Amino acid sequence: GAVGSVSEGVPVRSPRIRGHRRVAPCSGAMFSRKPQYEATPDGSSLEDLSRKLAVDLRKHVRKLDSHKPHTKEWLGMVDSLLHISNIAMMEHRLPREQDSATLWEGEELTVRFLLEEGKLNLCLRLMHDYKTAQRALAKADASGGGDNSTAAVAARAALEAKTLESRCLVFEQSLSVLLKCAFEHVEPLQTIDMPELIEHVCEVLDVAAAQPAGTLELNRTQESAVPLYLSALVKRLDALDEVRVSGLLKSHSVVPRVLHFASVHGDALDVDVLEAVGAFVCGVMASEDWATHKGTHLPPKPATPSALPGAPAPLPEIDARACLVELKRRLTKGAAADSEMRKKFGPLLREAEGIERLTRLKAES
Numbered sequence: 009g010a011v012g013s014v015s016e017g018v019p020v021r022s023p024r025i026r027g028h029r030r031v032a033p034c035s036g037a038m039f040s041r042k043p044q045y046e047a048t049p050d051g052s053s054l055e056d057l058s059r060k061l062a063v064d065l066r067k068h069v070r071k072l073d074s075h076k077p078h079t080k081e082w083l084g085m086v087d088s089l090l091h092i093s094n095i096a097m098m099e100h101r102l103p104r105e106q107d108s109a110t111l112w113e114g115e116e117l118t119v120r121f122l123l124e125e126g127k128l129n130l131c132l133r134l135m136h137d138y139k140t141a142q143r144a145l146a147k148a149d150a151s152g153g154g155d156n157s158t159a160a161v162a163a164r165a166a167l168e169a170k171t172l173e174s175r176c177l178v179f180e181q182s183l184s185v186l187l188k189c190a191f192e193h194v195e196p197l198q199t200i201d202m203p204e205l206i207e208h209v210c211e212v213l214d215v216a217a218a219q220p221a222g223t224l225e226l227n228r229t230q231e232s233a234v235p236l237y238l239s240a241l242v243k244r245l246d247a248l249d250e251v252r253v254s255g256l257l258k259s260h261s262v263v264p265r266v267l268h269f270a271s272v273h274g275d276a277l278d279v280d281v282l283e284a285v286g287a288f289v290c291g292v293m294a295s296e297d298w299a300t301h302k303g304t305h306l307p308p309k310p311a312t313p314s315a316l317p318g319a320p321a322p323l324p325e326i327d328a329r330a331c332l333v334e335l336k337r338r339l340t341k342g343a344a345a346d347s348e349m350r351k352k353f354g355p356l357l358r359e360a361e362g363i364e365r366l367t368r369l370k371a372e373s
């Protein structure tokens with residue numbers, strides 16, 4: 009059903025604990041996975057605490073608003089974002105009874121509240137605007153400063169430059185985690201502004217790929233998060249408008265872009281991020297669109313993707329097939345015969361091995 013039709017009072021199921029009999033939960037969602045017991049001296053106080061924590065979380069979610077990056081109002085949201093993202097991560101780590109359970113059947117209240125309060129697309133816009141502003145600051149600093157430099161922006165916010173940079177990093181890390189937790193569910197992916205998400209992802213990949221290897225901040229920043237977003241997207245492609253999403257992936261050359269990014273920074277990427285790149289590529293290969301538009305997703309010859317407003321121009325020519333072979337080598341490094349690895353990345357490995365065979369045959373002829 010529509011997200012907006014779900015009320016705040018959707019009850020959250022608590023697990024049955026051996027030796028205790030579970031009773032019906034009170035009205036209103038519980039804040040954490042705590043079992044409800046028969047009346048005990050402190051039972052009501054536990055319920056009251058859970059309810060208060062949930063109310064407090066919703067208040068922080070409601071504080072999120074559309075503010076210009078680096079302003080006092082924008083900086084005022086950072087603590088709320090940090091609070092929300094910490095809870096989202098704790099909820100995300102809870103065991104799920106069923107991977108196919110809907111968001112409304114689970115206990116991740118943070119993501120639910122983002123949807124109920126209409127803040128999910130706001131979070132994406134906040135991140136997109138922030139990364140655009142971050143690139144503008146870097147450009148101003150590189151050209152000698154001025155009114156748009158980090159020092160000048162910090163002064164207008166009555167902060168030291170290092171303090172501003174620290175607050176910005178907390179903002180990005182917190183919002184990166186929050187979006188990652190959201191995209192683990194199909195409902196947020198059905199709600200998100202997909203064109204803006206894809207444009208933002210491509211801008212992040214392009215700017216990152218233009219930086220020398222080993223120079224990126226990859227600790228929970230967008231540069232390490234966007235491959236996770238893409239992996240989550242294709243995992244649930246069959247529950248989305250596949251034709252529309254595939255069209256965006258083609259028109260924005262997302263496969264070549266993410267392969268190029270992994271080629272430049274693969275040595276510095278965590279295993280889960282590198283495997284997310286592989287999972288995304290495999291997901292595209294498994295889609296219906298791949299069979300008829302393989303040459304668009306994975307150009308047979310080096311090609312230059314179309315430039316985006318927030319990305320550097322001109323973009324380099326990308327040999328996506330060579331990058332795919334390089335990704336295959338990274339994924340199978342030390343595990344070439346691992347059956348589990350072949351099961352996870354079978355389509356990618358077979359495609360890369362086919363490219364390697366053709367390369368050898370051309371070299372021998």
